[in-house]
Amino acid sequence: MQYRTIKKTGIKISEISLGAEHIEKAPFDKVKTIIDMAMDNGVNYTDLFMGSPDIRDHFGKALKGKRDKMMIAGHLGAVRKNNQYHRTRDMKLVKDFFWDLLKRIDTDYIDMLMLHFIDEMDDLDVCINGGMLDFALELKKKGVARMIGISTHVPDVARGAMTTNQMDAIMFSINPLFDLMPSEKGIYKLFKDKDTIKKTVSLNNDRHNLYAECQKQDVALIVMKALFAGRLLKKDSPIQMTLNQCISYALSQPSVVSACLGCKKPKEFAQSLEYVNATDEQKDFAQIYKDSLSWSDEAKCMYCNHCLPCPQEIDIADAMRNIDAGSAPPDNCISCGLCEERCPFDVKIMDIFNP
Ligand code: SF4
Ligand code: SF4
Numbered sequence: 001m002q003y004r005t006i007k008k009t010g011i012k013i014s015e016i017s018l019g020a021e022h023i024e025k026a027p028f029d030k031v032k033t034i035i036d037m038a039m040d041n042g043v044n045y046t047d048l049f050m051g052s053p054d055i056r057d058h059f060g061k062a063l064k065g066k067r068d069k070m071m072i073a074g075h076l077g078a079v080r081k082n083n084q085y086h087r088t089r090d091m092k093l094v095k096d097f098f099w100d101l102l103k104r105i106d107t108d109y110i111d112m113l114m115l116h117f118i119d120e121m122d123d124l125d126v127c128i129n130g131g132m133l134d135f136a137l138e139l140k141k142k143g144v145a146r147m148i149g150i151s152t153h154v155p156d157v158a159r160g161a162m163t164t165n166q167m168d169a170i171m172f173s174i175n176p177l178f179d180l181m182p183s184e185k186g187i188y189k190l191f192k193d194k195d196t197i198k199k200t201v202s203l204n205n206d207r208h209n210l211y212a213e214c215q216k217q218d219v220a221l222i223v224m225k226a227l228f229a230g231r232l233l234k235k236d237s238p239i240q241m242t243l244n245q246c247i248s249y250a251l252s253q254p255s256v257v258s259a260c261l262g263c264k265k266p267k268e269f270a271q272s273l274e275y276v277n278a279t280d281e282q283k284d285f286a287q288i289y290k291d292s293l294s295w296s297d298e299a300k301c302m303y304c305n306h307c308l309p310c311p312q313e314i315d316i317a318d319a320m321r322n323i324d325a326g327s328a329p330p331d332n333c334i335s336c337g338l339c340e341e342r343c344p345f346d347v348k349i350m351d352i353f354n355p
Contacts, residue, residue, distance in 0.1 A: 001015065003042075017047065019263075026055075028062070030266070049114070050080075050085065059105050071111035073111065073114055077115060077132065079097045111146045114151045117151050152170065155210040174256065177237075244282045301317065
């Protein structure tokens with residue numbers, strides 16, 4: 001495993017890191033197997049944004065006695081309400097879930113504290129001036145947080161956060177397809193415009209400029225969505241990529257220190273770790289910009305759960321995964337439409353759930 005330096009702190013992070021999102025509901029044994037495999041292979045950073053008690057407890061148990069060997073990123077603003085993921089800027093909830101995280105993973109500090117999922121400038125203003133950044137700074141001053149960052153998909157939001165001069169890192173979505181897209185409106189909105197994708201054939205300078213600006217300001221980039229939720233590996237992807245190419249692409253961008261990769265099972269993470277021994281030929285992604293782009297007209301679920309909460313407490317991403325695997329849709333969808341308003345990928349959820 002290679003390590004890169006988060007320049008503002010001098011802390012070294014493994015090029016491959018572990019995203020825990022898809023093991024949120026996994027049993028302890030599976031979580032432990034993945035964490036052990038990651039650590040045995042030199043991974044020293046994991047992102048644990050979720051507010052679910054079980055996954056937090058599992059991490060605490062699996063890391064017992066070796067907490068100092070694995071850096072943990074916790075997120076301010078990602079909470080659990082009515083048994084579902086919620087984004088919140090309510091500082092009482094933000095604080096409650098932060099202290100809960102420390103307690104459940106049995107630690108007295110967090111390595112990276114991310115201000116969670118900010119994609120609008122107004123929201124950035126709320127997070128910076130409404131108490132969240134102050135709380136993060138207070139924790140850093142007391143040694144309860146070692147580093148501060150934000151997670152976002154929007155270059156201007158990243159730039160806005162950097163004007164505070166308080167960001168050690170930014171968790172940013174980087175993959176070859178996103179980098180071909182315009183960025184002004186926020187990435188998810190753009191994905192509703194299939195024509196934009198079809199017509200876009202040149203690199204987006206705004207995103208690339210951001211990576212360069214981060215490099216200039218010594219702000220580390222930690223990559224999320226390096227595989228576009230697995231879409232870049234599929235046959236109908238507008239760009240055909242391999243896992244090694246996706247990781248290589250992400251790690252090739254300026255200021256990137258780590259590609260944070262999720263997995264549903266140990267085997268998947270083992271495949272990501274194969275990158276460490278991949279040949280230069282296997283990592284070469286140059287051909288992707290020679291390929292012509294095309295895009296399926298049919299919107300597909302990316303399993304991101306941005307459509308929650310659902311009044312019927314349906315875990316929509318989970319239901320979609322099951323449907324894709326051949327199971328029947330949930331039988332309690334009341335077609336209220338709330339989820340479709342929130343789905344960044346324009347998935348016809350009601351039609352799928354009520355065929
Ligand atoms: S349309 Fe169905 S799945 Fe979507 S929020 Fe309403 S009840 Fe839930
Ligand atoms: S339906 Fe849309 S918002 Fe919901 S999980 Fe799928 S892609 Fe994400």
